[in-house]
Every structure is written in C-alpha cells, then in structure tokens.
Amino acid sequence: MGDxxxxxxxxxxxxxxxxxxxxxxxxxxxNQCTISGALVGEIESMSKCEADLxxxxxxxxxxxxxxxxxxxxxxxxxxxxxxxxxxKPLISLPRGSHLYVVNDLKESAEEAIxxxxxxxxxxxxxxxxxxxxxxxxITIAVSPGESHMVPPAIKTKMEIGNRLLDMTTLYEIYExxxxxxxxxxxxxxxxxxxxxxxLVKELNLEITQSQGLQKSIEGIVDQIxxxxxxxxxxxxxxxxxxxxxxxxxRSYMDLIREDMSQIPQAFYQxxxxxxxxxxxxxxxxxxxxxxRKKRIxxxxxxxxxxxxxxxxxRIKSIETKYHKNEREKGxxxxxxxxxxxxxxxxxxxxxxxxxxxxxxxxxIFIYGETGTGxxxxxxxxxxxxxxxxxxxxxxxLAAIPESLAESELFGYEKGAFTGANQKGNMGLFERAxxxxxxxxxxxxxxxxxxxxxxxxxxxxxxxxxxxxxxxxVDVRVIAATNKDLRKLIEQxxxxxxxxxxxxxxxxxxxxLRKRKEDILLLSELFAKEFEEKLQRFGLPFSQDALxxxxxxxxxxxxxxxxxxxxxxxxxxNGEVDLSALPSNILEKQATTSLSRQQEDILLYRLEEKGFxxxxxxxxxxxxxxxxxxxxxxxxxxVLSEDNQDLSEQKMRYRLEILSDMDLITVGQGRRGTTIxxxxxxxxxYIENQIVS
Ligand SMILES: Nc1ncnc2c1ncn2[C@@H]1O[C@H](COP(=O)(O)OP(=O)(O)OP(=O)(O)O)[C@@H](O)[C@H]1O
Numbered sequence: 260m261g262d263x264x265x266x267x268x269x270x271x272x273x274x275x276x277x278x279x280x281x282x283x284x285x286x287x288x289x290n291q292c293t294i295s296g297a298l299v300g301e302i303e304s305m306s307k308c309e310a311d312l313x314x315x316x317x318x319x320x321x322x323x324x325x326x327x328x329x330x331x332x333x334x335x336x337x338x339x340x341x342x343x344x345x346x347k348p349l350i351s352l353p354r355g356s357h358l359y360v361v362n363d364l365k366e367s368a369e370e371a372i373x374x375x376x377x378x379x380x381x382x383x384x385x386x387x388x389x390x391x392x393x394x395x396x397i398t399i400a401v402s403p404g405e406s407h408m409v410p411p412a413i414k415t416k417m418e419i420g421n422r423l424l425d426m427t428t429l430y431e432i433y434e435x436x437x438x439x440x441x442x443x444x445x446x447x448x449x450x451x452x453x454x455x456x457x458l459v460k461e462l463n464l465e466i467t468q469s470q471g472l473q474k475s476i477e478g479i480v481d482q483i484x485x486x487x488x489x490x491x492x493x494x495x496x497x498x499x500x501x502x503x504x505x506x507x508x509r510s511y512m513d514l515i516r517e518d519m520s521q522i523p524q525a526f527y528q529x530x531x532x533x534x535x536x537x538x539x540x541x542x543x544x545x546x547x548x549x550x551r552k553k554r555i556x557x558x559x560x561x562x563x564x565x566x567x568x569x570x571x572x573r574i575k576s577i578e579t580k581y582h583k584n585e586r587e588k589g590x591x592x593x594x595x596x597x598x599x600x601x602x603x604x605x606x607x608x609x610x611x612x613x614x615x616x617x618x619x620x621x622x623i624f625i626y627g628e629t630g631t632g633x634x635x636x637x638x639x640x641x642x643x644x645x646x647x648x649x650x651x652x653x654x655x656l657a658a659i660p661e662s663l664a665e666s667e668l669f670g671y672e673k674g675a676f677t678g679a680n681q682k683g684n685m686g687l688f689e690r691a692x693x694x695x696x697x698x699x700x701x702x703x704x705x706x707x708x709x710x711x712x713x714x715x716x717x718x719x720x721x722x723x724x725x726x727x728x729x730x731x732v733d734v735r736v737i738a739a740t741n742k743d744l745r746k747l748i749e750q751x752x753x754x755x756x757x758x759x760x761x762x763x764x765x766x767x768x769x770x771l772r773k774r775k776e777d778i779l780l781l782s783e784l785f786a787k788e789f790e791e792k793l794q795r796f797g798l799p800f801s802q803d804a805l806x807x808x809x810x811x812x813x814x815x816x817x818x819x820x821x822x823x824x825x826x827x828x829x830x831x832n833g834e835v836d837l838s839a840l841p842s843n844i845l846e847k848q849a850t851t852s853l854s855r856q857q858e859d860i861l862l863y864r865l866e867e868k869g870f871x872x873x874x875x876x877x878x879x880x881x882x883x884x885x886x887x888x889x890x891x892x893x894x895x896x897v898l899s900e901d902n903q904d905l906s907e908q909k910m911r912y913r914l915e916i917l918s919d920m921d922l923i924t925v926g927q928g929r930r931g932t933t934i935x936x937x938x939x940x941x942x943x944y945i946e947n948q949i950v951s
Contacts, residue, residue: 264292264436267310271299271320272363274404278421279316286429291438299323312435319366335432340425341374348417349380349401359387361402361409371403374422430484485569494519497563506568530566535791547571590650590690592638599635600784603774609766616764617643622716624761625739627768630818633739634699636766641695646735649694652687657700664708665724672725688721691734701761702742702753709754716760771813771820773948775863778809778820785821789828798828801836810859811844858944861920873913876903878942881923881934888931
C-alpha cells in the first residue's frame with residue numbers, strides 16, 4: 260500500500276496557480292493524488308522542494324526554479340490552451356482587430372498570443388507587459404487573468420480567464436501516475452468536452468464563420484485518447500474523434516451528422532443500454548470495452564450525450580504500469596461517495612463521518628435495513644481509503660452454503676477434503692491481502708465462521724482448511740448487517756466478543772422513511788436512468804402520486820424505490836398518476852391515518868427548508884411553557900442560552916411557518932405565542948422519529 264503520490268504545481272503568478280490547481284481538482288485528480296501549489300518566490304525560500312511530480316506552468320517558470328529542484332525530480336512543462344468558456348467576446352470582434360495582450364512578463368504575453376493564434380482566433384496581437392509607450396490606435400486589451408495590469412488609457416478590457424492546461428498535459432500527468440482516465444470519479448475528458456461543447460452550442464453561427472476555430476476544436480477533440488462520440492437529443496452525431504472512428508472502423512464522412520444508429524449495430528445496441536455516469540464493460544466481437552456515458556448540459560438543459568469508450572486492453576496496460584489492479588478478477592469496488600445521492604442532512608453528516616473513518620484502518624460496522632445502501636457505503640469507504648489500489652472482496656455470509664463457507668473464506672490445503680483441488684486453493688481473505696474484505700450479512704455467519712473470524716481479527720492471520728502454517732494477511736474488515744446483533748447475542752446466536760471486535764467504528768444507515776426528502780430526489784434520478792435505458796420520454800409524476808410515494812414507508816428502502824421506478828418506466832406511457840402506482844404502495848396509504856400522513860409531510864417540509872432543528876427547539880420551549888406561552892424576544896433569549904442564535908427576522912419567519920402549519924398560535928399584542936394540541940402531537944412525533 261503506497262502513500263498517495265504528490266503533485267506540486269509551480270507558477271509565477273498567484274491567479275495562474277489558483278486556476279491550474281482548481282482545474283486539476285475539477286477533473287477529479289485530487290481523488291488520485293495530493294495536489295499542492297507554490298509560487299516561484301516561495302520555492303526559493305523552501306529548503307527542500309520535493310514531490311513525485313512537479314508541474315511548471317511554463318518554460319520561463321522552469322528556468323526560474325530549476326536550480327532549486329533535485330536533479331532526479333520528474334517535471335512536466337504545462338502546455339496551456341485558452342479557456343473556451345470565456346472567449347465569446349473575443350471571437351465576436353471583426354477578424355484582424357488590433358489588440359493588446361496583457362500579461363506580467365513579456366514571455367507570458369507572447370505565449371498567450373501564440374495560443375490564441377494556434378486555436379484559430381486571428382487578430383493582430385501586440386504583447387503588453389507594462390511598457391510606458393502605448394500605441395494610441397489600439398483601444399482594446401485582452402487579458403488572460405491579469406486585467407488589473409491593463410493601462411488606464413485603454414478603453415475596452417476583455418478578460419478571457421486564465422489559460423487552462425491542455426488535454427495532452429492532463430494525459431501526461433495521468434499517465435505518469437498510472438491512472439486510467441476511465442476511473443468513474445475521473446472527469447477528465449468529459450469536463451473538458453463539456454466546456455468546449457457548451458461553447459459550440461452557444462456560438463454555432465460564429466463558428467461556422469470562423470473556420471479556424473472549428474479546426475482547432477476538432478484538433479482538441481482528437482487529442483482525447485479515448486474514443487469519443489457526442490450526439491444531440493435527436494440522436495444526430497455532432498462530434499466524433501479519430502480514436503472513435505478507428506475503434507468503430509468507420510470514416511469521418513460516413514458518420515458525422517448521421518444518426519447514431521449508423522454506427523456498427525453491436526456498438527449501437529450496447530451504447531444505448533449502458534448506464535449513465537457509470538463505468539460499464541461491454542463485449543463487442545470478442546473485444547472488451549470500457550464505456551462511459553454522460554449528459555452534457557448547457558445551462559439547466561440537456562444539450563447532448565457524450566460517449567467515451569476504449570479497449571480494456573489499452574486501459575489496463577496504463578494501470579498496471581503503476582500498480583497492480585484486481586479489476587480483472589472482479590474484486591473491485593465500483594462505487595464512490597459521489598454515488599450515494601442524498602439531500603438529507605442526517606445522511607450528509609453520516610457520509611462526512613464515513614469519509615473520515617475511511618482513512619483509519621480500523622474495522623467498520625455498517626448496520627441498517629435492507630436496501631439502505633450498505634454495500635455502496637462499504638465500497639465508497641474502500642475507494643476513499645489508503646487501500647484503494649488493493650482489492651475489494653465482498654462476501655455475502657447469507658449466500659454461501661455453510662459447508663463451503665470455511666474453505667471459501669480461508670482457502671484449503673491440497674487434499675483437505677474429497678474433491679479438493681490438488682494444488683490447494685486461496686481463500687477470499689488471502690485474495691483481499693492489502694485491500695478490504697466486506698462481510699455482508701454478518702448476522703448470518705455460523706458459529707464456526709464466527710469463531711474463525713474472531714481469530715482473524717485478533718491475530719491478523721488465517722489458517723487454511725486442512726492445516727498448514729498460519730498465513731499473515733493485511734486486510735481491513737468492513738462488516739454489515741440488517742439484523743439486530745444485540746438480540747442475536749441475547750439468543751446466544753452471535754458471539755458477544757466478536758460483536759465488540761466488529762463494532763469499532765459504527766455507521767448506522769438511515770431508512771428511507773426517515774429521510775423523506777430523498778424519496779423525491781432518488782425517484783427523479785432513477786426515472787432519468789430508466790428513461791435513458793428504455794429510450795423513453797420523461798416519467799413525470801402527478802402531485803397525488805408523488806404525495807403517495809412520500810407517504811409510503813418503503814420497507815425495501817432504496818432498492819424497492821428503484822424497482823418501483825423501473826416498473827413504472829415500463830408500464831406508464833404518459834404521466835404517472837395515483838392509479839398507476841403498485842398496489843402495495845396504495846394499500847399502505849389506506850391504513851395510514853390522515854394525521855400521520857400530514858405529520859410526514861410537515862416533517863419533510865421543515866427538513867427541506869433546513870428549519871427542522873430550529874422549529875423543534877421552539878416547539879420544545881413552548882411546550883415547557885404550556886398555556887402561558889411567551890413572546891418572540893424571550894424565545895430568542897432562551898434559544899441563545901442554548902447556543903442557538905437566530906436573528907429576530909429569522910425567528911419571525913419560523914413562527915410564521917409553524918403557525919401556517921397550525922402547530923402554534925401566535926399571540927396578538929402582548930399575548931404570548933403558545934403551542935396547540937397539533938403542535939404537541941407533532942413534537943412527540945419528531946422526537947420519536949429522531950430517537951428511533
Ligand atoms: N443513496 C443512494 N443513492 C443512489 N443509489 C443508492 C443509494 N443507496 C442505495 N442505492 C442503490 O440501492 C440499491 C441497494 O443498495 P445496497 O445493495 O448497497 O443496499 P444494502 O443495504 O447493502 O442491501 P442489503 O442489506 O439488502 O444487502 C443498489 O442498487 C444501490 O446502488
């Protein structure tokens with residue numbers, strides 16, 4: 260398990276440094292290495308300048324710092340391109356306009372001019388880096404991030420933003436660290452293309468007039484090392500790069516502006532089916548490919564879909580250069596924390612806690628009802644841990660037949676039992692060496708397995724079935740269950756000592772009925788997913804249907820919700836109304852009393868607004884005061900004694916909401932505000948929700 264590699268960015272100006280470091284974060288590199296930044300001036304005063312890789316923002320910067328770098332330090336000189344999202348005003352000028360390009364150093368100004376010309380924005384540029392004499396005929400100054408340096412005599416300033424790293428430099432960094440550009444938390448190509456495509460969309464007209472720019476965009480798209488196809492909402496291909504044409508064995512003219520269905524059928528079928536925003540693996544004509552599909556938004560609207568794909572073989576060869584990957588054996592965690600979608604503040608703080616726990620190496624214990632996302636959480640923890648380059652081995656203890664469980668988990672020596680492989684076999688614990696073992700449904704482990712697990716956790720070594728020397732294993736254990744282990748201990752079905760060994764860092768997952776706000780969020784996400792998979796139009800819900808979904812208890816949690824949306828996407832043609840919902844949801848409604856439904860909705864509304872904690876506190880105080888009630892100012896005072904400071908205006912607003920919900924009666928004039936019967940009942944309800 261190596262430490263996270265370090266990348267140090269060195270720049271001359273602070274704004275450049277900030278924007279380059281920001282860009283590296285944007286493309287997801289921070290998930291793979293530690294990024295730090297330093298200015299040239301700081302390097303001079305550093306006693307040692309160490310990192311696995313140094314990125315200098317230009318050749319000039321390299322010359323300035325070279326003497327301070329260790330001779331073996333590996334460095335990359337950044338190639339930088341313009342920020343496509345910011346050049347619209349510059350393109351709108353008549354071709355050949357006379358402009359100053361402003362920067363702090365002569366070389367930087369000249370370099371910026373070179374880049375502008377390279378991307379095909381053809382004006383007459385003059386470098387400006389603080390000279391006294393100005394050409395009075397030039398009235399416009401363009402600045403990549405240094406507009407404060409524009410001389411006051413110049414009337415028009417155009418800020419085109421700091422120049423960003425170009426794709427080839429980003430690839431060079433990824434390649435150096437042996438990181439696949441396909442990892443699911445890696446946004447490299449997709450982010451880059453998003454900004455270019457947004458511009459293409461906005462500038463359609465200008466671009467057709469400016470052939471030069473069109474060519475340069477094609478050039479950038481061809482720099483992408485993966486195959487890339489962008490198609491619009493009517494399935495027409497709007498951009499395709501050389502690599503994609505090679506992989507599909509087609510020519511540019513055959514495909515550009517054609518319908519997606521014109522690509523080879525096997526690819527077409529597979530591309531349409533794969534999930535959005537996920538790593539997908541497909542086989543076409545005995546070749547395996549990675550595929551990622553992503554929507555491109557312009558503003559809030561979907562503008563196009565992008566597909567990035569490549570041969571597994573090529574990606575694997577990049578990955579194995581730096582570290583061994585267990586992907587081919589299937590011992591890989593697909594999910595990261597960004598896959599856990601939630602709007603619930605309780606879930607968000609749980610995720611925060613899990614992120615911190617991921618870095619410790621102790622045993623983690625996840626408990627929660629079925630379908631609440633225990634496995635997703637376990638995978639995310641592994642991916643965020645220092646073991647993320649090692650294997651993630653998941654074992655479902657409820658699914659392995661008892662007779663096989665021991666040898667599956669711990670392996671066996673040759674000849675250990677009839678039918679055993681003559682060479683002996685490695686168990687899952689050994690396979691997880693340097694990685695994580697996820698023991699799902701730990702409550703179902705037999706007494707023999709519980710015994711053996713206890714030993715592994717104590718000794719950090721295993722013994723194969725059939726004897727032999729103990730084998731040391733370096734694994735982190737994450738266990739999960741939906742059973743009440745304490746009850747199992749009382750019934751003598753679970754070892755208490757094992758429970759304490761496992762329950763070192765507990766993570767309690769929250770059922771969906773206690774985070775109602777997620778029902779709408781996840782319904783929308785799953786609806787989008789199935790729209791795409793089934794190639795259907797949107798899946799809008801009527802208000803009644805939505806209310807019923809929110810009121811329902813979802814005993815199968817997120818999994819049940821996902822299945823329900825999949826079912827609806829198959830059976831509903833237009834809007835989903837109440838009658839379309841599966842019968843279990845409708846039946847459950849009938850037995851729920853009206854006031855309970857209202858309470859659910861009120862709770863959901865308060866949580867959604869982020870007022871729940873304040874409002875609960877207000878209700879508690881009013882409840883203690885009984886019929887006497889109190890005024891706004893005294894309420895504020897009591898709250899601030901509890902370290903909960905609210906402005907008078909915020910307090911007024913919260914009281915208005917509670918009054919609108921008919922939970923309190925706001926007194927007129929000198930009469931105090933009091934809690935009413937509904938309010939008391941609701942308070943009991945939220946206290947129960949939070950405790951249980
Ligand atoms: N917050 C979430 N956002 C998006 N998808 C989620 C979320 N939580 C769970 N899911 C999805 O719900 C399904 C069930 O999740 P998972 O298998 O992790 O649950 P579990 O608690 O391990 O279930 P079980 O106890 O039945 O094994 C999966 O398809 C998972 O991707």
